[in-house]
Amino acid sequence: MNNDISSSQHFSYPFEVLQQIARDILGHARKGGASACEANVSDGCGLNVTVRQGAVETIEHARDKGLSVTVYIGQKRGHASTSDFSPQAIGDTVAAALSIARHTAADDCAGLADAELLATSFPDLGLYHPWELSVEQAIELAQGCEAAALASDKRITNSEGATISINTSRFVYANSHGFAGGYPLSRHSISCAVIATEHDNMQRDYWYSVARDATDLESINDVGKKAGMRSIARLGAKKIATCEVPVLFEAPIASSLIGHFTQAVSGASLYRKSSFLLDSMGKQVFSPDIQIRELPHIRKGLASCAFDDEGVATHERSVVENGIVQGYFLGSYSARKLGLRTTGNAGGNHNLVLENATPLPFLDLLKKMDKGLLVTELLGHGVNGVTGDYSRGATGFWVENGELCYPVEEITIAGNLKEMLRGIVGVGSDRIVRGSKQCGSLLIERMTVAGH
Template identity: 75%
Template sequence: MNNLLVSDSRFSYPLSTLQQIARDILMHAKQGGATACETNVSDGFGQTVTVRQDAVETIEYNRDKGLSVTVYIGQKRGNASTSDFSPQAISDTVAAALSIARYTADDDCAGLADAELLAQDYPQLDLYYPWTLSVEEAIELAKHCEQAAYAADKRITNSEGATISVSESQFIYANSLGFMGGYPLSRHSMSCAVIAEQKDSKQRDYWYSVARDAADLESPEMIGQKAGARSAARLGARKIATCDVPVLFEAPIASGLIGHFASAVSGGSLYRKSSFLLDSIGQQVFAPDIQIRELPHIPKGLASGAFDDDGVATVDRKVIENGIVQGYFLGSYSARKLGMRTTGNAGGTHNLIMHNAAPMDFKAILKKMHTGLLVTELLGHGVNAVTGDYSRGASGYWVENGEIAYPVEEITIAGNLKEIFRGILAIGNDVVVRGSKQSGSVLIDRMTVAGD
């Protein structure tokens, strides 16, 4: 099956139309006096079906399109956008961007990416898998998922619903240096959240799966079973006394630690000096056996991309090697602000994977921790990007003698990200891929757990 041909039949416009719109934008910008121009034109649609208590709760369908135009008049920059693809709207949007540019101040870092860094030939990454799922089929899948959650434990008494989501889009990025590229993308998901009840205790938990290809999603029965089992396992949760103990972040939330690192070494945070990891290249930030790699070209990868939002070619690279920072995450603008070279990260990161030489299975990590806290849910946003201070509400399980003893709730875990990164003792092999950052469960040597 040729995914590119399939895409033309499913979207509102063929990809060739988006390409022509991009050419028209560049032409209007040049005729209007722009010295440079870049544009992004996109088109997409989605379908979401939610079933709750075996009845259809919501059916949503959306079609979206839009274009953005950025023009440069020397070192002056203007941007405008619209969702109207008519010739008059395109001309008016370019004119608006030019008008804005004429009234802005010069910025010596403004401009397109360097021509030699733009992607030329790039790999096909298998990022588009259409899911021809009717509403009726989606309803049946959601019902199976929710029923599996109820069947997982007799204490499941209520549901927040099971949801099936289909999302497909396509885009073209082009600039006045002659670059034009783009491709279709898909992202499908299935989720379930239920409530368990016993005596006066009620607990909620969930599970979900996301993939480019619907065939790679976990089965609805597995998703429902996990959601139900997780909710029931939290019944009887206790508070614990304040203590300093090892903390194990379960895999689905451990990837958040990579996110805090990526944010701290991203261009905007660095040139604004609002990061606790300023001037960290060459510095030991993580434990000595920790590696973080950026792999933009993983087939079907949820954050794979042949080029970034500036059109710069993406490349595999080591971001952390043996705990030492090897590079930042920079787009063309932030790289110029820092006097550095872009890393192809305008628009974000691409498949960051944290690992060490000897990943452990989950039971082995519990044994290694011996006594401490397993965190399965984080609440709030208590992270100070400038100091690295970390304080989050949490719930999970108390672990004794390497075994899960009982669920805990209404606690706070606290520390400093510098110490947390350096204090990583183990990484699990239980990776759950849900986004741009991937890691197994992560064991930290010591954090403060605030309870009663």
């Protein structure tokens, strides 16, 4: 599969060369005594342009390439990689992987994915949309984005810059079961961060938009204006007293809660018994009206794919139904360790969407909360994946009578993820798509907010 790879000027090598390198790797491995082998060969390029105060700060051109090989001698595994595509380097890399395998202990769970699970159809998911911008055009767009932020309010007094990022890549994955597949990808973004000042108070905030296709990005003006207005809104932030109240996670950060759940029900955490959700299959983990679906074939999806990192076909599935866990996230190795079957998640999850039957507009979520804390930014990494204990620095807004009252800072929100996931009592309709996990704002029934 090679969804329109005619735009070869974006890459260093013709796609056919990547395919041939993958075949060469498999051939070297077979001749070297490997009983099985898999190879991944990739090539990519990018442009990042940042302006600050109207002047160009950085222009970065990037070209990346690499190959990795995993060989199996029986159930002994070896892995090696290189960024050198010369025939000598390819042969040396395979030889290194074979040497590692010969000195490694056998693992009865090691091996390629089962052949019958590999993808046999490759739908065009629209994942490749090169953004044809010159450096000059990218500079002009970044300047326009920053200018929109600075013009949003006279209290925007400084800027950390605006960035235009353009990235394209493609890859080939092949293994000794006879599987070979690959396709091009694109990912572009616009971002802006500015500083607002009032009296002696300074506040910073940002906004960004990311998409496969540049035509799906938020406008330059909107990204800049949102960055400016969010910074202004934080001026005059106060401290609050310690309390226990409902907490509303704004959509851009609410997806982090899905991330903690995903990590807890992923193979490595489960077979190592380092998860707060051990043996959660078929058990109530979320509030009863929460559904989470995995949708790997969304057109232009940021985490869409026809097959995972092992070539296993991906399928739409229900991960959480009525709050009850229906499935884990497993690759072949972790599935074998657990006595289960791979879910096609080697390499990660594919477009997880959390929703409920009655998503609410953001203002309605505030009304439902009545009194509590809206969190707009999380700080630090105080999350214990084994116990579920959760404690993170935060900034946001205090809410009274369902309305924003004033910004707050220097606070910590704390709870336990088991109780937090069960305590989701509201889901927003304000979903923002920025990665593999998608949801609107999430209202948690009660958390501890530590202030002064």
